[in-house]
Amino acid sequence: MSDQIDKIYDFQKIEKQWQDIWDKEGFFLAKDQSEKEKFYCLEMFPYPSGRIHMGHVRNYVIGDVIARYKILRGFNVLHPMGWDAFGLPAENAAIKHGIEPSKWTYENISSMRVQLKKLGLSYDWTREFATCDLQYYSLEQKLFLKMLDKNLVYRKKSLVNWCPECETVLANEQVETGSCWRCDSEVVFKEMNGWFFRITNYAQELLDDIKTLQGGWPDRVLSMQKNWIGRSEGVELDFPVEREEGKFIRVFTTRQDTLFGATFISLAPEHPLCLELASSNGRYDEVNEFVKRILREDRIARTSEDIEKEGVFTGAYASNPLNGRKMPVYVANFVLMEYGTGAVMAVPTHDQRDFEFASKYNLELVVVIQPDGEILEPSSMECAHEGHGTMVNSGTFSGLDNETAKIRIAEYLEEKKIGKRTVNFKLKDWGISRQRYWGAPIPVVYCDTCGMVPLKEKDLPVVLPEIEKLTVIGRSPLADISEFVEISCPCCGGVARRDTDTLDTFVESSWYFLRYACPDEKEPVNYEKVSYWLPVDQYIGGIEHAVMHLLYARFFTKVLRDLDLIKLDEPFKKLLTQGMVCKENPATGRSEKMSKSKGNVVDPDKLLEKYGTDTVRLFCLFAAPPEKDLEWSDDGVEGAFRFLKRLWKKVVSSPGKISNVSCEEISFNDLSGIDKDLYRKTDWAIKKVTEDIEDSYHFNTAISAVMELVNQIYHSDKEDCNNIVLQRAIRTVLVLISPFAPHIAEELWKFIGAEESIL
Numbered sequence: 001m002s003d004q005i006d007k008i009y010d011f012q013k014i015e016k017q018w019q020d021i022w023d024k025e026g027f028f029l030a031k032d033q034s035e036k037e038k039f040y041c042l043e044m045f046p047y048p049s050g051r052i053h054m055g056h057v058r059n060y061v062i063g064d065v066i067a068r069y070k071i072l073r074g075f076n077v078l079h080p081m082g083w084d085a086f087g088l089p090a091e092n093a094a095i096k097h098g099i100e101p102s103k104w105t106y107e108n109i110s111s112m113r114v115q116l117k118k119l120g121l122s123y124d125w126t127r128e129f130a131t132c133d134l135q136y137y138s139l140e141q142k143l144f145l146k147m148l149d150k151n152l153v154y155r156k157k158s159l160v161n162w163c164p165e166c167e168t169v170l171a172n173e174q175v176e177t178g179s180c181w182r183c184d185s186e187v188v189f190k191e192m193n194g195w196f197f198r199i200t201n202y203a204q205e206l207l208d209d210i211k212t213l214q215g216g217w218p219d220r221v222l223s224m225q226k227n228w229i230g231r232s233e234g235v236e237l238d239f240p241v242e243r244e245e246g247k248f249i250r251v252f253t254t255r256q257d258t259l260f261g262a263t264f265i266s267l268a269p270e271h272p273l274c275l276e277l278a279s280s281n282g283r284y285d286e287v288n289e290f291v292k293r294i295l296r297e298d299r300i301a302r303t304s305e306d307i308e309k310e311g312v313f314t315g316a317y318a319s320n321p322l323n324g325r326k327m328p329v330y331v332a333n334f335v336l337m338e339y340g341t342g343a344v345m346a347v348p349t350h351d352q353r354d355f356e357f358a359s360k361y362n363l364e365l366v367v368v369i370q371p372d373g374e375i376l377e378p379s380s381m382e383c384a385h386e387g388h389g390t391m392v393n394s395g396t397f398s399g400l401d402n403e404t405a406k407i408r409i410a411e412y413l414e415e416k417k418i419g420k421r422t423v424n425f426k427l428k429d430w431g432i433s434r435q436r437y438w439g440a441p442i443p444v445v446y447c448d449t450c451g452m453v454p455l456k457e458k459d460l461p462v463v464l465p466e467i468e469k470l471t472v473i474g475r476s477p478l479a480d481i482s483e484f485v486e487i488s489c490p491c492c493g494g495v496a497r498r499d500t501d502t503l504d505t506f507v508e509s510s511w512y513f514l515r516y517a518c519p520d521e522k523e524p525v526n527y528e529k530v531s532y533w534l535p536v537d538q539y540i541g542g543i544e545h546a547v548m549h550l551l552y553a554r555f556f557t558k559v560l561r562d563l564d565l566i567k568l569d570e571p572f573k574k575l576l577t578q579g580m581v582c583k584e585n586p587a588t589g590r591s592e593k594m595s596k597s598k599g600n601v602v603d604p605d606k607l608l609e610k611y612g613t614d615t616v617r618l619f620c621l622f623a624a625p626p627e628k629d630l631e632w633s634d635d636g637v638e639g640a641f642r643f644l645k646r647l648w649k650k651v652v653s654s655p656g657k658i659s660n661v662s663c664e665e666i667s668f669n670d671l672s673g674i675d676k677d678l679y680r681k682t683d684w685a686i687k688k689v690t691e692d693i694e695d696s697y698h699f700n701t702a703i704s705a706v707m708e709l710v711n712q713i714y715h716s717d718k719e720d721c722n723n724i725v726l727q728r729a730i731r732t733v734l735v736l737i738s739p740f741a742p743h744i745a746e747e748l749w750k751f752i753g754a755e756e757s758i759l
């Protein structure tokens with residue numbers, strides 16, 4: 001066999017051959033039981049857009065190196081792949097080209113699967129599924145019903161953007177300066193019913209368990225999650241409205257130490273008191289006009305720090321419960337209804353936003369915290385003093401340091417029953433209803449007699465009906481399919497209607513990693529199998545998923561645990577966020593993320609044809625460490641190709657020397673000169689590659705070490721070194737390079753006389 005090998009490096013032939021062998025022999029089938037220690041390696045699954053791009057290639061190759069390395073180290077490895085297949089692009093394609101979303105999606109999956117297979121990735125393809133498979137989404141419907149039963153899902157009205165012309169809900173991104181992106185008519189707010197997951201029930205646990213992820217997850221991602229959850233400790237307290245007996249404005253503050261310096265109140269424009277107070281003070285028109293204008297503005301922009309602060313006086317006054325100060329009540333654009341109570345006690349001397357607002361409307365400034373070694377004078381302040389200091393102008397609390405005052409004032413307010421300590425989270429419940437076709441139908445019906453009725457598990461699945469041509473998006477396309485909508489009530493048998501929304505596609509990606517442990521089970525998850533395989537030991541994906549996907553997946557894991565379906569607190573032990581693939585944009589001359597619109601993409605298929613997957617893999621891994629951006633370079637690809645050819649040439653050109661020599665132990669001390677150098681370099685490379693992979697996934701430096709060893713082999717071989725030492729070095733090179741360039745490694749391994757796969 002070994003002497004039949006081609007002298008030239010025919011990567012096309014070799015790569016196909018080895019992919020077939022791995023496949024036939026089932027090398028990557030994960031066993032649900034094993035003596036070996038398990039390792040679960042997972043890359044975020046792709047959306048089946050149609051073609052693989054270099055970002056995918058990089059992501060999956062990084063995962064493949066880790067999986068193959070763990071196989072070599074004797075682990076029982078699970079390395080699955082599937083498709084995040086519901087979502088809007090399929091619907092858009094349906095509208096544009098009149099093709100069925102399911103047809104479009106499954107065709108894309110087929111062609112992307114072919115592309116992925118050409119990369120020689122170590123997937124257990126028997127566990128593959130798409131989230132639009134009936135099997136998968138019907139099990140998701142089952143989970144939904146279980147969550148509904150445990151009161152973890154509920155329905156409520158919330159404000160949405162509504163275009164009265166198109167009769168459709170618009171996402172925030174579809175509202176352009178207050179108008180509909182499609183027809184330009186004025187967008188209004190509408191209360192709409194929708195389903196929500198009670199993720200806020202888990203806010204504290206999601207925050208606390210971040211501790212357990214430290215070291216395994218990038219700090220940046222953990223702090224993004226922390227901020228997103230946004231826990232604040234503070235006080236809620238009531239300010240009586242003057243001349244309106246029994247009416248109070250409740251505010252949330254984290255700085256009750258500044259209460260004596262509160263000189264006015266700011267309400268969110270959505271706050272019900274705005275118009276109420278304005279009308280009893282004869283200022284309805286002015287306030288109403290302001291409120292309407294602000295509500296039309298982008299809600300995201302309102303939260304940004306540098307937004308111009310503006311507001312309007314309601315005509316009403318509240319009184320400060322500690323010192324009786326008369327405080328004008330304003331409506332302010334930067335106060336949000338969704339946070340705290342939607343009302344703020346404004347302290348312009350110690351809060352920068354309030355300072356800017358007060359400067360604009362000439363409102364009173366009272367200093368209540370003096371920083372050390374400095375006397376603040378309201379008339380000469382240029383910005384708020386938000387830091388620490390000693391309390392002044394604060395009655396019996398004057399003289400305390402402000403941190404102590406925070407505690408004392410909170411106690412005092414509770415004692416006097418003016419307020420109470422509370423904890424606030426920025427995290428909101430997760431709205432999951434979408435007015436879309438290509439998603440999982442929500443398994444409930446509405447009956448005129450019984451109201452909302454969840455389906456029984458035996459009535460599942462709610463099959464997504466086929467649809468030939470979609471015409472609009474926004475309004476639920478399912479609402480137009482009467483055979484789908486009309487149903488008899490499971491409770492009373494009377495006339496009922498199905499829910500015509502579908503689930504947010506983030507729901508599917510919140511539990512797919514559990515499903516890979518048991519893809520054929522009748523139930524959504526199997527307790528034993530999930531206990532065996534989970535948590536994912538290494539998860540790999542983009543930083544853009546730092547909050548939503550990664551937080552939702554953590555939430556789902558805890559919910560399934562509390563439903564007694566699994567025993568698991570956290571789904572992902574380690575997380576690697578890979579950098580982007582960049583290339584010079586011909587228009588700007590700058591290096592930018594590869595994208596079609598910038599004209600700087602490289603087609604993976606063309607590269608594979610020209611160089612083969614081992615070269616492409618090696619380049620992606622060698623050009624940058626995984627978490628850094630990768631700068632595309634044609635020279636770099638050529639360089640990787642040259643290295644593999646050089647390795648090939650060395651091995652195939654010295655068959656007599658390295659084949660069939662026995663692998664007997666030799667003593668280092670008996671060797672001389674050049675042999676010692678090669679022996680030593682070999683050991684050094686083993687250590688270096690192992691450490692680079694284990695400690696930091698620094699594949700680039702690991703690959704350099706292998707290159708150095710190959711150089712040493714050339715060098716020593718020129719001087720006719722000891723064959724056993726030479727063979728030892730070459731065997732080592734092949735094993736070390738095999739996670740990175742597995743096909744060439746297997747082929748040369750066979751060439752030097754091995755009967756079994758290098759795996």
Ligand code: ANZ
Nearest residue numbers: 232252253254255258335336339340342345347350351
């Ligand atoms: C008085 C005060 C004085 C405040 C001071 C700050 C500094 P975090 O830490 O993010 O929780 N606030 C409360 N509800 C708000 C809302 N709906 N929209 C905008 N701002 C709101 O922020 C809590 C602080 O944000 C609260 O404490 C409140 O202003 C403001 F020197 O109260 B503070």
Ligand code: ZN
Nearest residue numbers: 447450489492
């Ligand atoms: Zn009924």
